[in-house]
Amino acid sequence: MTAASAGTMTNSLTTGRLPKGTIWMLLLGSWALLALVFLFVQLAGGTTTFNLVGAIFLGTILFDILVFVISYLVEGVRRAKDRLVTSLVTTAFIVALLPLISLLYTVVLNGFARMIEPGFFSSSMRNVTDSGGGVLHAIVGTVEITAFATLISVPIGLLTSVYLVEYGRGVLARTITFLVDVMTGIPSIVAGLFALALFVLLTGQAGYRSGFGGSIALAVLMIPVVVRSSEEILKLVPNELREASYALGVPKWLTILKIVVPTSIAGITTGITLAIARVIGETAPLLIVAGFTSSMNYDLFKDRMMTLSVFAYDQYANQGPNSADYLNRAWAAALTLILIVMALNLIARLIARFFSPKLGR
Amino acid sequence: MTTPPFTLPKRKTTVRLGDRIFSSSTIVAGSIILAVLAAVTLFLIAQSIPALVAKQGTLPGITTNFWDYVGPLVFGTLWAALLALLISTPIAIGVALFISHYAPRRVAQVLGYIVDLLAAVPSVVFGLWGAKVLAPTIQPFYEWLNTNVGWFPLFSGDVTGTGRTILTVAIVLGVMVLPIMTAVCREIFLQAPRLHEEAALALGATRWEMIQMAVLPFARPGIISAVMLGLGRALGETLVVAMVLSPAAVVSFLVLTSQNPNTIAGNIALQYPEAFGLGVNTLIATGLILFVITFIVNAIARYVVNRRKAFSGAN
Structure with a gap:
């Protein structure tokens, strides 16, 4: 002043x-x-x-x-x-x-x-009309469907990223890169409709529902994420390592398997964990192709299968006579889901921090 | 004596079996991705055709033809996404600038993680939050807007009693697309040439003038593609719309009433459990239209991004 x-x-x-x-x-x-x-x-x-x-x-x-x-x-x-x-x-x-x-x-x-009420993690919703019941059936479904989706998308995603980094030149590689980028933006509900259309045409049943269809839908969403993250990591491997290996007469495929991938395995694991965290909370595709049920179903390939996210939606959307019970279950399932996703994120960051090789000199 | 010209011994270059198997398996994996995208398109088209060619009045629950049914839905999808972007674009640019140019270097990365946490929250949880927390909280504000700013065309009409309007949906959608938009903007702001920034500061520019002169012109294409990527996400979001919106089959720009246009994705989620026969085909056909719209939006966004620099929102 x-x-x-x-x-x-x-x-x-x-x-x-x-x-x-x-x-x-x-x-x-x-x-x-x-x-x-x-x-x-x-x-x-x-x-x-x-x-x-x-x-x-x-x-x-x-x-x-x-x-x-x-x-x-x-x-x-x-x-x-x-x-x-x-x-x-x-x-x-x-x-x-x-x-x-x-x-x-x-x-x-x-x-x-x-x-934290007893029974929430150890019972299903079969014949439950009061405030009881739990999410065991949904957790089993979530784990099975996500595990199978991971099983499908990790080999495809990893091999594709190896192709893009180590082999890919020219039009095919450019097309794949572009389409993978575009695929990250596919609406999840479209992936669900695709899985449904696929299985309806294959099996001929109009009302087809199974956990396996859900896995396919999630894999469509997961593959591009795995490809992008592993590609970024593989690109970080210094060329000197590859050249040293070639100089010793090691064939290219062994160089990739024994030198390139092990060097970047921590980053790849991080990327896969983050991809799992991303699809484990998906609701829309599972709502469509896996359906909902209140009973246990351990068989991925037969009948409807519940997942945590669909459980939360179902409890909210189809509230029974005493709506507070249903909403409480929905919030509890939402909290469980958030905890799972956060834990996966944390694990991914820890892997990245502790297991990545020290590249700096 | 002349030395004979040195020649390499003729040897066929052998391709090792392992190499051949490995490289072809990577190509196969890459091609599977192309095949999957093609399959998505083909199967959706195959299942849509019955609804697309159906005669007037044969589709369950629809009086006219398919295109009249999908029209309001397409409008609702675009309108909700546009409102979401109007909310989230300024905030995303602000947050990205805050992290890249304003926050102390040491805490910037942590702040970035915190914004990324928003991306980790599953959409069904956003739906619960929007329906049970945001809508009741914001309803009095809507009433206030309606009485005091009602002369503004968008805010006129009969105000909602529940707060479940398309504006609430747009707010939640805006929050949901914030992480990817922030990530892309942040990335591109950090790529702005350091020398330009320092030159601007050395000439006596304030921080804002430096950003205006050196950062924003450089980042404009990146901001545009961030907006497009956010648009792609907002168009396809399902659960929030299905859980928060109180829908009606109308084309209406009013954002505070209880008569809101539904979106394609939200409509599929709501109608699907009761659909059968041709109804399922109709829903799949609307899904096909959604797929085409998002594909075009994403393709344009990626084209703009890739011209600039290789990065994506997937990592």
């Missing part, structure tokens, strides 16, 4: 700057102001509870405006714009985090109590 009034020159280099703590004080001040406003609204009977999200949200907007105005008066328009963008960008990040926090909070709050 003093610098601005003391200086007679007004170009942007010599005008004053805001003191260091101003920004933070402004932020806290505008939050406090809005909190006060909302408190008065509450005391006046406008709202029944204190609106914290509203206070923080409107307070942040007030802060954005205040920063611009004050900085414009003191520091000139260029710095004012800079400060405005800085605060807007930070606001965007906080806004992006709000749904994540709200979602995790709600799922844990609503699902945890039901999840």
Whole structure:
């Protein structure tokens, strides 16, 4: 403030700057102001509870405006714009985090109590009409369907990425790369419809349902992810290793199997784990081709099969007479699903951290 | 005496059996992918034909022909995805800029992981959250919008009592496509030439002016393709629409009413359990249209990305 009034020159280099703590004080001040406003609204009977999200949200907007105005008066328009963008960008990040926090909070709050009830992981939903029952049948289905999808997509995906990195030149390789990229964007429900159409044509039964169809649908979604991640990892293997191997007279296929793949095995495993984490939560294709059931079914190739995600959807969509029981089960299944996905992500990161070879010198 | 010209001993280059088997198996694997894509198209077409050629009035639950049935659905799909992008594009660019250019270097990677966590949440959980948490919370706000900003055409009409409108769906979809858009934007912002940035700063530009002059012009194609990739995701999202939206077979731009156009994917999920006979074929035919739309969108996006630099949202 003093610098601005003391200086007679007004170009942007010599005008004053805001003191260091101003920004933070402004932020806290505008939050406090809005909190006060909302408190008065509450005391006046406008709202029944204190609106914290509203206070923080409107307070942040007030802060954005205040920063611009004050900085414009003191520091000139260029710095004012800079400060405005800085605060807007930070606001965007906080806004992006709000749904994540709200979602995790709600799922844990609503699902945890039901999840740790005895029997949730050890019984199915057969003949259950009250608040009991569990997800054993869904977990069995999820594990079997996902395992089989992995079994299909890992060899195909891995060999394709080897082809793209080690052999692929020309039109075929370019086409495959392009189509793999496009395949990552196939809507999951289309993969489900494809699996259904395939099996209806093959078996001739119009109402075909099985876990195996679900595996096929998931494999369609999983293959491109495996290809892309392993391709990135294989590209990182230094060429010197390959050349050293060739110089010793090792044939190309043995070089790939004994040198290239073992060097990158940690990264490949990470990629596969992340791919599993991505398809294990898929609902739409399984809803269509695996159907739903409330009984145990261990046979992947026959009859309807439940999975965790479809279980959560089914409990939500087909609520019985006492809807709270059904919703509780849905939240508990959602929490289980999130925990599984998070665990897979964590495992993937740990593998990447501890088992990857140290390439740096 | 002249030395005879040195010649290599004639030897046939032998291709080892192992090499041949291995290389052909990788080619086979690559071709399987092409075959799968072709199969997806062929089987969907084969199962759609009965619905596409059906005479007027023969399709169950549909009074006119197939195209009149799918029209509102296509509109709803595009409209929901467009609204989702309007919400998520500015936020995605902001978050990406925050991570790449504003956050301290040390915490930037951790922040990136946190945004990626959003991608790890299964869509059915987003659906539960949208229907049970977001819709009731946001309903009073919709009422306020309707009474105070009702002169704006999109916010007019009879306001919903449940909050299950296409705008709620669009918000959830926007959150869901945020990770991939942020990832692509972040990647391309980091690729902006460092020397340009430093030159701008050295000339006295503020950070925002540097971003305006050196980063954004470079990143424009990347931002466009990030938007297209987000569009591809938002078009095909099923569960959120099926669980949150209260649908009707209408073409309506109003975002706060309880009469919302349904999307193709949401319609399939809702109708499928009760469908039989030609009804199944009809749903598969709508799925085929969805496949064609997303394929075109993704292909354009990938074409733009690949011209720039090799990276994708899959990793």
